[in-house]
Amino acid sequence: MKNGNEEFYKNGRRPFRKYQKLGLPGLLAVLGIMLLVYFFSGNDEDVIHTNDRHVVNSFEKYEVKLDRHTDGDTTQFIFNGESHSFRYLIIDTPEIGRNGDKSEPYAEEALERVKEVLGNAEHIYIEFDNEIKDKYDRYLAYVYADDVMLNELLVREGLATVRYIQQPNDTYLDILKKAEKEAKANKRGLWSN
Numbered sequence: 484m485k486n487g488n489e490e491f492y493k494n495g496r497r498p499f500r501k502y503q504k505l506g507l508p509g510l511l512a513v514l515g516i517m518l519l520v521y522f523f524s525g526n527d528e529d530v531i532h533t534n535d536r537h538v539v540n541s542f543e544k545y546e547v548k549l550d551r552h553t554d555g556d557t558t559q560f561i562f563n564g565e566s567h568s569f570r571y572l573i574i575d576t577p578e579i580g581r582n583g584d585k586s587e588p589y590a591e592e593a594l595e596r597v598k599e600v601l602g603n604a605e606h607i608y609i610e611f612d613n614e615i616k617d618k619y620d621r622y623l624a625y626v627y628a629d630d631v632m633l634n635e636l637l638v639r640e641g642l643a644t645v646r647y648i649q650q651p652n653d654t655y656l657d658i659l660k661k662a663e664k665e666a667k668a669n670k671r672g673l674w675s676n
Contacts, residue, residue: 543610544608544609544610544627545562545610546606547560547561547608547609548560548607549561549601549602549607551566552594552598554576554579554594555577555579555590555596555597555637555642556574556593556637557621558571558601558626562609562622567622568620568621568622569623569626570619570621570622570624571625571626571633572647572652573634573647573652574637574638574643574647574659575643575644575646575647576589576590576594576642576643577589577593577673579591579594588673589641589672593637593642596637596640596642597637600631600633600636601626601628601633604629605629607626607628609624610624610625610627611624612651612652612654613652613654614649614651625654625655632655632658634655634659635655635658635659638662638663639662639665639666640671640672641666641667641669641670641672641673641674641675642672643673644673645659645662
């Protein structure tokens, strides 16, 4: 006749017997180590450590300060106390002429528009998508002057095209495509000819 407790035993042993030897302090120590490994493992290069984090329109944005302009789709911002290059996600503006080369059409206009909008902004924010940096070690971001996304503004005004779409950095792709369609329909900037 079977004892009622026998169904809980396997091979004549009580379950979790090896853990009972640890006692409560030992079990808590094992759980603590597991939690530490969980929270501190992984690639830390994608973790942002800053006190300038804000939630704007339910998305995490980080406040930055303007350092200097590079061209219409790249700007140097002070982020975490240092100057870093930021490439505007999913857009491309015409290239500024360097070393005596002539600028592409609308390159100067795009740069001047960025200078104007950022210069008039009370606050400048950047928002990351899934991948934070590119192969050139530039931060990849959506840039906001107060509550206006500069990426979208440049496309809507025909000063930038939707380009360099690389998943998973495509959160606002539909918005930017819609802005480009509007710019084309209204023959703005690059689409004026």
